[in-house]
Amino acid sequence: MKPPKNPFLDPRRAKSDELAQKAEVAWRAGDRVAAREHFANAAELEEAVAVTVSVESPRVRSVLAISAVALWYKADELKRAKRVAYRFLSGDGITVQGVAELERLVDRCCREEEVDPLYRDGVGTIPLDLKLDGGQVRRGVILASEARARRESMASLLVRTAELEAREPYRERGESEMERHDKIQIYELPALAASFGLRFLLATGTQQEISGTSTVTPDAVVARFFALARAATAGAGAIAREVADADPQYARAFVTGFGQIAADGTAVGSAVFSSPSWKVADVAQPVELTPEHKQELRAASAAAAERTQRPGEVRLEGVATATFGHTGNYLTIVDEKDREEHTVLLVGQTDRVKVARVFEDDGHKTRVRVFATKGQHRRLRLASISKLPSLG
Amino acid sequence: MVLSWFHVVPPPATITRIRSEGKQFAVDLAWKEPTLQVRLAHGNDTDAIEYGAYAVAGLCLHHVHRWKLLGRTQTASGADFFIIPEGAPAEEFVRIEVSGIAKNSGVTELERRLRTKIKQLAHGDLARPGVAVVVGFKTAHVLISEIQK
Numbered sequence: 001m002k003p004p005k006n007p008f009l010d011p012r013r014a015k016s017d018e019l020a021q022k023a024e025v026a027w028r029a030g031d032r033v034a035a036r037e038h039f040a041n042a043a044e045l046e047e048a049v050a051v052t053v054s055v056e057s058p059r060v061r062s063v064l065a066i067s068a069v070a071l072w073y074k075a076d077e078l079k080r081a082k083r084v085a086y087r088f089l090s091g092d093g094i095t096v097q098g099v100a101e102l103e104r105l106v107d108r109c110c111r112e113e114e115v116d117p118l119y120r121d122g123v124g125t126i127p128l129d130l131k132l133d134g135g136q137v138r139r140g141v142i143l144a145s146e147a148r149a150r151r152e153s154m155a156s157l158l159v160r161t162a163e164l165e166a167r168e169p170y171r172e173r174g175e176s177e178m179e180r181h182d183k184i185q186i187y188e189l190p191a192l193a194a195s196f197g198l199r200f201l202l203a204t205g206t207q208q209e210i211s212g213t214s215t216v217t218p219d220a221v222v223a224r225f226f227a228l229a230r231a232a233t234a235g236a237g238a239i240a241r242e243v244a245d246a247d248p249q250y251a252r253a254f255v256t257g258f259g260q261i262a263a264d265g266t267a268v269g270s271a272v273f274s275s276p277s278w279k280v281a282d283v284a285q286p287v288e289l290t291p292e293h294k295q296e297l298r299a300a301s302a303a304a305a306e307r308t309q310r311p312g313e314v315r316l317e318g319v320a321t322a323t324f325g326h327t328g329n330y331l332t333i334v335d336e337k338d339r340e341e342h343t344v345l346l347v348g349q350t351d352r353v354k355v356a357r358v359f360e361d362d363g364h365k366t367r368v369r370v371f372a373t374k375g376q377h378r379r380l381r382l383a384s385i386s387k388l389p390s391l392g
Numbered sequence: 393m394v395l396s397w398f399h400v401v402p403p404p405a406t407i408t409r410i411r412s413e414g415k416q417f418a419v420d421l422a423w424k425e426p427t428l429q430v431r432l433a434h435g436n437d438t439d440a441i442e443y444g445a446y447a448v449a450g451l452c453l454h455h456v457h458r459w460k461l462l463g464r465t466q467t468a469s470g471a472d473f474f475i476i477p478e479g480a481p482a483e484e485f486v487r488i489e490v491s492g493i494a495k496n497s498g499v500t501e502l503e504r505r506l507r508t509k510i511k512q513l514a515h516g517d518l519a520r521p522g523v524a525v526v527v528g529f530k531t532a533h534v535l536i537s538e539i540q541k
Contacts, residue, residue, distance in 0.1 A: 064465065278468075
């Protein structure tokens with residue numbers, strides 16, 4: 001049978017599209033096996049049409065070649081996807097943009113192939129990219145400090161998102177439970193030579209279920225991360241609403257983290273999150289964090305630097321006097337609410353430094369907010385201290 | 393199906409306002425009451441809005457500019473829809489970015505969404521033109537913008 005003049009109207013394409021849609025529905029319904037099978041059948045048909053397109057129609061040939069390779073990739077037939085891509089790349093009739101897109105797909109297949117197949121079971125791996133552009137960013141080149149700060153913030157926010165999704169209590173510092181239990185693995189991939197990209201791959205951990213702890217999946221983490229990033233574009237209040245059912249410290253961590261990642265307008269002109277995955281609903285639209293967002297989030301982060309009272313803590317606000325002496329270090333505060341004088345012990349060099357920083361501008365008498373815990377003999381010990389604006 | 397959330401089932405047809413490249417059109421949009429099977433198949437609101445928007449966008453593009461919907465092709469992140477001027481060779485296809493808004497579909501919100509879609513097209517294939525379409529279901533408004541590169 002002679003193929004129709006317009007390859008888009010080839011009946012095999014209609015069938016391929018129908019199968020791809022069936023695959024998407026199966027994926028959303030959780031039937032991963034059926035999804036992969038439908039994608040593979042669709043890929044077979046798409047590839048058959050793509051090879052019939054003349055090299056004199058490079059735009060059609062390119063778009064159908066990309067489609068065929070993408071379908072093999074979605075079917076998790078990574079070797080086949082690469083083979084088909086190489087076949088088109090080695091011949092003529094592919095546009096410059098088509099070559100770039102096919103090369104990106106080959107790269108993605110190579111990276112995902114490297115990930116232990118164990119992790120690819122179930123939901124599989126979910127990519128998450130942060131594209132940095134403009135400012136002093138060039139193709140594949142960026143100031144080390146700019147990349148480093150954002151890389152660290154991204155990795156930290158991803159772990160925080162996983163913890164939030166698992167309804168874990170807020171972790172002050174130290175090793176994450178999520179990482180320790182191997183429930184979520186975060187890989188970093190090398191940047192592509194287009195602007196500058198920080199690329200991550202989230203995979204399911206080796207240990208699938210731990211009794212007494214919630215389990216989270218990479219797609220849920222990426223979807224939540226995008227919801228938080230979208231909230232970040234609407235300001236700190238929107239982030240707080242997004243995590244309203246969790247410890248307020250989560251909101252503060254996300255406000256600070258997204259503030260660090262956002263473009264500053266000088267070194268980095270734009271910072272855009274995207275997840276090139278059909279596996280996660282609601283991540284189709286990239287999210288951009290602009291210098292305006294950075295300014296707003298940073299201001300909110302500074303304002304929110306005041307921490308909230310935790311269980312077992314006492315909150316005191318008022319004018320304090322710091323005493324550092326050989327008999328001991330302590331603060332004396334006259335609380336503005338009860339008008340009583342309270343003494344808070346400072347233990348060790350860390351407490352001393354915290355207090356000294358707050359008092360450095362105003363000498364040894366200033367208005368502060370203190371959170372203290374009740375220790376032995378109900379004596380108050382410093383947990384945190386921050387400076388308050390003077391009332392006078 | 394999304395039209396049935398806000399409008400009476402035709403007749404009379406839903407009067408739909410289309411704005412494209414500074415020109416305004418008013419068209420009668422005829423549609424059938426969704427069957428139970430259709431309602432069940434489109435149980436997910438997000439998907440129903442997305443596919444509904446593609447259907448309305450396809451009709452409006454054909455009515456106003458004689459563009460024909462060619463179908464979808466895959467990318468790593470999902471699928472793109474392509475259109476072609478009626479009678480033109482396949483090589484002249486262009487990509488469309490479509491967005492649907494169900495409830496808050498006032499013109500200001502539609503314009504804001506259109507700007508986002510135009511930006512998305514600008515990030516895409518530099519060698520191709522593109523068309524951005526935003527469909528507002530509640531207000532029965534459609535905005536179309538062509539991007540030439």
